Amino acid sequence: MSKARLWLFLPRLFLPGLAVLVLCAAAGFGFTGVIHAAPQSAPPSASRAGISPAQPAPAVTSQAQLVRQGKLIFDDTPRYAAPWTGNVLACTDCHRLSGTVPYATPLTATASRYPRFSQRAGHVVTLEQRIQECFVRSENGKPLPANSPQMNALVAYLHSISASPDKSKPAEYLPLVALPALTGDPARGKDLYIAQCAACHQANGEGRPLAYPPVWGPTSYNDGAGMSHNAKFAAWIQYNMPIQRPNTLTAQQAWDIAAYVNSQPRPKFNEAYKTY
Ligand code: HEC
Numbered sequence: 001m002s003k004a005r006l007w008l009f010l011p012r013l014f015l016p017g018l019a020v021l022v023l024c025a026a027a028g029f030g031f032t033g034v035i036h037a038a039p040q041s042a043p044p045s046a047s048r049a050g051i052s053p054a055q056p057a058p059a060v061t062s063q064a065q066l067v068r069q070g071k072l073i074f075d076d077t078p079r080y081a082a083p084w085t086g087n088v089l090a091c092t093d094c095h096r097l098s099g100t101v102p103y104a105t106p107l108t109a110t111a112s113r114y115p116r117f118s119q120r121a122g123h124v125v126t127l128e129q130r131i132q133e134c135f136v137r138s139e140n141g142k143p144l145p146a147n148s149p150q151m152n153a154l155v156a157y158l159h160s161i162s163a164s165p166d167k168s169k170p171a172e173y174l175p176l177v178a179l180p181a182l183t184g185d186p187a188r189g190k191d192l193y194i195a196q197c198a199a200c201h202q203a204n205g206e207g208r209p210l211a212y213p214p215v216w217g218p219t220s221y222n223d224g225a226g227m228s229h230n231a232k233f234a235a236w237i238q239y240n241m242p243i244q245r246p247n248t249l250t251a252q253q254a255w256d257i258a259a260y261v262n263s264q265p266r267p268k269f270n271e272a273y274k275t276y
């Protein structure tokens with residue numbers, strides 16, 4: 001097994017932790033970057049960074065810091081955007097490796113695609129509204145307010161990973177692999193799920209905390225989420241799962257597993273949010 005593959009097995013708990021350590025080391029001061037309930041203060045060791053006490057402390061919400069905060073929220077949403085998150089999924093569980101992997105619903109071409117017309121909403125939506133859509137559906141939560149610090153951070157992060165910051169060349173948009181439109185058989189899907197998925201996501205679909213995200217049950221995405229559509233689920237898993245053998249399921253197997261997983265119980269979409 002290659003090093004890169006092994007790395008994928010590290011419980012994802014390590015990844016945000018590691019990111020925090022790297023960021024602290026790089027910035028040279030204690031970790032004050034997370035947006036949380038506590039008010040933010042200037043880094044305690046500003047003078048070590050070569051700033052004399054007479055100078056005003058650098059703004060805590062510099063663009064670079066906002067981007068780092070956004071990545072933290074993206075990688076551990078239930079922790080850093082808790083009031084608006086109704087399950088245990090982080091954005092990075094679906095938008096894999098912090099939204100950077102082709103065919104794993106990457107967000108590297110996203111910032112320049114908005115505002116745009118949304119079929120689902122029936123009107124033009126801003127990037128903030130599209131993020132709110134994933135909060136009320138995929139995260140089974142509440143709309144993150146458009147001008148909250150957390151939203152500003154997520155938007156800054158999505159701009160930072162935009163493959164085409166100058167917008168002169170639109171980035172290649174590769175959200176999901178193309179699969180033929182088939183019909184899944186949930187009975188076959190169940191056998192495949194037990195053989196190929198249950199070791200990590202568990203036979204009851206609920207995963208293992210901080211290691212393997214749930215694919216159904218009360219802590220998963222709701223029935224209004226993109227993943228609750230078999231076509232999207234099948235395309236996403238065909239290219240990404242099982243995580244140690246990606247791109248090995250046939251199209252029919254992917255549809256069968258989609259039919260099984262999406263026939264299992266999960267939270268109901270809150271109709272009060274149907275404008276998202
Ligand atoms: C359960 C899986 C899942 C989770 C968790 C999730 N998303 Fe998504 N997201 C999707 C899927 C699938 C799509 C695209 C398909 C669709 O729904 O049209 C999408 C689309 C998007 C888009 C639009 C992309 C584009 O280029 O148009 C944005 C922005 C987005 N998500 C942001 C987020 C953010 C931010 C979070 C965390 C707060 C998040 N998502 C959590 C599954 C998820």
Ligand code: HEC
Pocket residue numbers: 012089092093094096097193196197198199200201211212213214215221227237241242243244257
């Ligand atoms: C070896 C462990 C492992 C196996 C086996 C595995 N997964 Fe995953 N799966 C993960 C991890 C870890 C993630 C989070 C994404 C990441 O870390 O890149 C994930 C994410 C997902 C997600 C998106 C997040 C969510 O919970 O909705 C779905 C859907 C999913 N897997 C379905 C499957 C299906 C279906 C199979 C079987 C075909 C499968 N997985 C097999 C480890 C596994």
